[in-house]
Amino acid sequence: MKLGWLEIERYRNVHPGTRLEFDDGFNVLLGKNGTGKTTLLDLISMLCRGDLTPLQQEPFHLRWAGRGRADGEPTTFEVRHDGRDDWAYTIRAEPITLKAGPDGAEISGPDAVDRRSPTSPFSERFPPTVHRGRGRATIFPTAGRGAVRFGEGFDPYHRLKGGGAPPWRMVQLDRVVDERIDRGQESAIELPSAIARASKSLPSGADYAVVDSEDTGWLEALGALFGSKRAECRLRVGRRTARDGNGFARTDFDPPEFTFTFSDGTRLTDPYLSFGQKRMLALAWYFAAVDDIAIVDEVVNGLHHDWIRWVVDALAQRQSFAASQNPLLLDHLPRFESPEAVRRSFVLCTVEGGQFAWRAMRPEQAEDVFASQEVGIQYTSEILRRYDLW
Numbered sequence: 001m002k003l004g005w006l007e008i009e010r011y012r013n014v015h016p017g018t019r020l021e022f023d024d025g026f027n028v029l030l031g032k033n034g035t036g037k038t039t040l041l042d043l044i045s046m047l048c049r050g051d052l053t054p055l056q057q058e059p060f061h062l063r064w065a066g067r068g069r070a071d072g073e074p075t076t077f078e079v080r081h082d083g084r085d086d087w088a089y090t091i092r093a094e095p096i097t098l099k100a101g102p103d104g105a106e107i108s109g110p111d112a113v114d115r116r117s118p119t120s121p122f123s124e125r126f127p128p129t130v131h132r133g134r135g136r137a138t139i140f141p142t143a144g145r146g147a148v149r150f151g152e153g154f155d156p157y158h159r160l161k162g163g164g165a166p167p168w169r170m171v172q173l174d175r176v177v178d179e180r181i182d183r184g185q186e187s188a189i190e191l192p193s194a195i196a197r198a199s200k201s202l203p204s205g206a207d208y209a210v211v212d213s214e215d216t217g218w219l220e221a222l223g224a225l226f227g228s229k230r231a232e233c234r235l236r237v238g239r240r241t242a243r244d245g246n247g248f249a250r251t252d253f254d255p256p257e258f259t260f261t262f263s264d265g266t267r268l269t270d271p272y273l274s275f276g277q278k279r280m281l282a283l284a285w286y287f288a289a290v291d292d293i294a295i296v297d298e299v300v301n302g303l304h305h306d307w308i309r310w311v312v313d314a315l316a317q318r319q320s321f322a323a324s325q326n327p328l329l330l331d332h333l334p335r336f337e338s339p340e341a342v343r344r345s346f347v348l349c350t351v352e353g354g355q356f357a358w359r360a361m362r363p364e365q366a367e368d369v370f371a372s373q374e375v376g377i378q379y380t381s382e383i384l385r386r387y388d389l390w
Contacts, residue, residue: 001048001066001147002292002319009061012039015355023344025316026333029323030390031349036356037323038297040349041149044321045295048147052079059083147290152298154275156282161270162255208236209253218288225307226277228260228268276302287314294320300329308332327381330390335373342366342373348389365389 008018014036029037046052047064063078150156213220213231223231238252258270258281270281279302287294294315299322300308312332315322322329336342343366350357361369365387372383384390 001050003044003048004065006044006047007063009063011043011060011062012058013355014039015352015357018358020347020358021344021360022319022321023341024319026345027319027321027347028330028333028345029321029347029349030384033325035349035351036358037349038149039356040347040358041295041297041321041323045147045149048293048295052081055081057083147293147295150283150286150294150296150299152301154278156286157278160255160282160285206237208234210234216288218284221310222281222284223260225280225310226260227262229263230261232259232261233257234259276304276307279303280307283311283314290318292318294318296320296322298324298326300324300326300332305332327379330381330384331379333380336370339363339366339370342370346389361389 002024003022005019005021008014009016029040031037042054046054047062047066059082061078061080063076065076211219211233213223219231219233223229234257236254236257238254241252260268262268270278273281283299296315299311299315301324303311305328308328309332312329312334316334324330333345336345343361343363346361348359348361368387369383369389372378372386373380378386381390
């Protein structure tokens, strides 16, 4: 689900009345350390995934607009939570209203019968609904996939390789396969489609599913960045569970194993990759898994300029939200077409009176940045520093 705008009436120590409007392409968060950039990225991730479980003990009041399909009309949501009752939510998704509390969910509106409105941001596979259960508050599964925050440092690769989490799990119901890895919403990474297809077509008794660079473009591109002739990903089968009375069958997989083969015959497995290569491996997996949105934090750290260009190109193919103190990300952004495009593409993050203050550039600031970029003498990072915006 792409976000159009976000209004915050109450959320942690964010200034009440904050309103942010987002671009369909790049959205870059600017600010010093400690100004809430990662806090905002995590909030955006929760809204796009439709999972507010981390907030179930916190009071908040949020409004936002989202669109699930390119030709879909935006839908406005409003969610309140008093911070006392685990499941006390009011959700307004015109023309449907959903109210959920400890005693159940109430749904009203002209499309309440089948809950499939043409103006809904959800695909028909994921109609608006409310799920209740101890320890989880998934309010409305979205049509967007994999909208988790790609964090800084070594953590994304560590999660990709298991990170001490339970084994990867695919649950099959008849011929429908759920591609989500069962690790909990907060740290979930989704299976890129080629690997999901290979896993679904796994022959009976096979020990692993294999995908190589001839089967999928992202693995081929990754191998090219590493200078290898061939790249391969294997998912080893850990355990199978036969179909139960409800028609469910389960297959558990060990974390993926990657092998890169070079023209001289040398083979390199992923544990022996460099720090930057492991970051790129995790990034390539992430971009292959997400459909329409990417949320990244300090994404270019440790990467060569050529690889940064690849990352920026990948971000440009979806709505993206990025926070970085690295000028190289800013300097690789494409040129802006207008002052309004500049204004939509940056969120200025500061602290005022002990509260996070998030806002767009003022029109005159966007005009100055656009005019300076048109001259073409300075890098984007230098222009932003010149006007004390970063």
